[in-house]
Amino acid sequence: MKIGFLGFGEVATTFSSGLKENGLDVYTCLNGRSSRTVENAVNSGVKLCNTHRELAEKSDILFSSVVPSMAVEVAKTVGNHSNGIYVDINNISPSTVKTALSKIKNGRTVDAAIIGSVKRNGLKVKIIASGTSAEEILNLNQHGMNITSVGQEAGDASTIKLLRSAYTKGVSALLYESLYHAYKLGINEEVLECISETETGDFIESANSRIVSASFHAKRRAEEMDEIVEFLSEHQNPIMAQATSKFFKNLSETIQKPSKRPENYTEVYKLLNGE
Amino acid sequence: MKIGFLGFGEVATTFSSGLKENGLDVYTCLNGRSSRTVENAVNSGVKLCNTHRELAEKSDILFSSVVPSMAVEVAKTVGNHSNGIYVDINNISPSTVKTALSKIKNGRTVDAAIIGSVKRNGLKVKIIASGTSAEEILNLNQHGMNITSVGQEAGDASTIKLLRSAYTKGVSALLYESLYHAYKLGINEEVLECISETETGDFIESANSRIVSASFHAKRRAEEMDEIVEFLSEHQNPIMAQATSKFFKNLSETIQKPSKRPENYTEVYKLLNGE
Incomplete structure (x- = not known):
């Protein structure tokens, strides 16, 4: 299974190294990113794509973990190319999540919210997930994650x-x-x-x-x-x-x-x- | 040891029957009290004094458990006659407790505050106590009570x-x-x-x-x-x-x-x- 990360800050760094250790292929795209981010990604041994489009086409599960102000923008960029499940894990309001997910044309989306500290808990941090494909990403729990499905509706997880x-x-x-x-x-x-x-x-x-x-x-x-x-x-x-x-x-x-x-x-x- | 209660509402009723069961003599005075209160007291088998003065003179530990608005008044009434330790257990503000206790001439006083529900916990309800004689009333714990001393200063317990x-x-x-x-x-x-x-x-x-x-x-x-x-x-x-x-x-x-x-x-x- 191929996991993609849009953005490569603390969350993506932690999750990608954890998921790699648990046997998954992890991808990101570093176009236009700061040298610090590039260093982070290279150190963690993640595989690189040349474009966001390529990343979106290749990923079975694509996490959006960008700065909150970019959440809708990045969803727009990849909306037509996301072949797998698009998981918005950004810390944004329920209505912004809904707007972002509405850009994903294949409709396979998840509103995911991190509960607690990624720094303290790493890959094991509690995540709640809602939306059409929430149940489908629960198999990531077999690869070290700790995701609970809390409903069908996009917005429910971030509201909780x-x-x-x-x-x-x-x-x-x-x-x-x-x-x-x-x-x-x-x-x-x-x-x-x-x-x-x-x-x-x-x-x-x-x-x-x-x-x-x-x-x-x-x-x-x-x-x-x-x-x-x-x-x-x-x-x-x-x-x-x-x-x-x-x-x-x-x-x-x-x-x-x-x-x-x-x-x-x-x-x-x-x-x-x-x- | 003789325990007195000024006032005979829910707190006094619960504590007095508990303390009696634990081998102590319990007294109150029913002058001017409602028929319901008199019935309560009689049913609980508490011993009666004719006057508040007699009650105050006789008690080794005298609890004030009256309606909050009467806390200072009743302390004034018995202030010159309290021979033992005077414990204000009323639900009143720290400054009102201090005023009430200042009326007790022998200076052996305790500011006591009930933490939690008397109805649910009975005699075992947590009580915190401060003031000059707080340590001295801890021997009531051998008779089924649950008192913790939290300091020398009257007012500390009710502030907490x-x-x-x-x-x-x-x-x-x-x-x-x-x-x-x-x-x-x-x-x-x-x-x-x-x-x-x-x-x-x-x-x-x-x-x-x-x-x-x-x-x-x-x-x-x-x-x-x-x-x-x-x-x-x-x-x-x-x-x-x-x-x-x-x-x-x-x-x-x-x-x-x-x-x-x-x-x-x-x-x-x-x-x-x-x-």
């Missing part, structure tokens, strides 16, 4: 990544804010320990319970958050706490307190939608 | 609880927001699964890495969040995502990108303080 990212970046900000106050008071280790104990346990169960409680006690949570905002304001402008307060206020006005505690989080969303 | 609460409530709001969008697109299970996998692992290590990365990549995070806000706006007013974006923008303007990646989160805060 984006929503995960909204969550994880928000958590970073929340931690930053809470621990900063603790640090100012000299009790940061105790606070971190206490939060850590809270977060040990089944995540999905706790997520359900949090969303259900949020809906059931939105008004009280908003009031409690007002006090927390006042407290945190002593050492910083507590942007996340203010937003949390606003979120619960907004929720208490949007959703009527259910007459009994919802069973799980999807019930809460059904309520919110008046279903 | 408050900062934990700022974090957990924010996480609830973040989950609510991200999963709501996923629900609208019919990929909520996939998103929850993906976030859950991300959150499995060592919490303290991941917290460190998140705060360090936040400081090191604040500008890029802010830009990424702008795209996420735009995306989420399709189905809701994404209050938390907006705040996360604002947080990172603010951070990138407040802290100069460190020349090398900080080792841990306290280094980040030192930078932020110009230490």
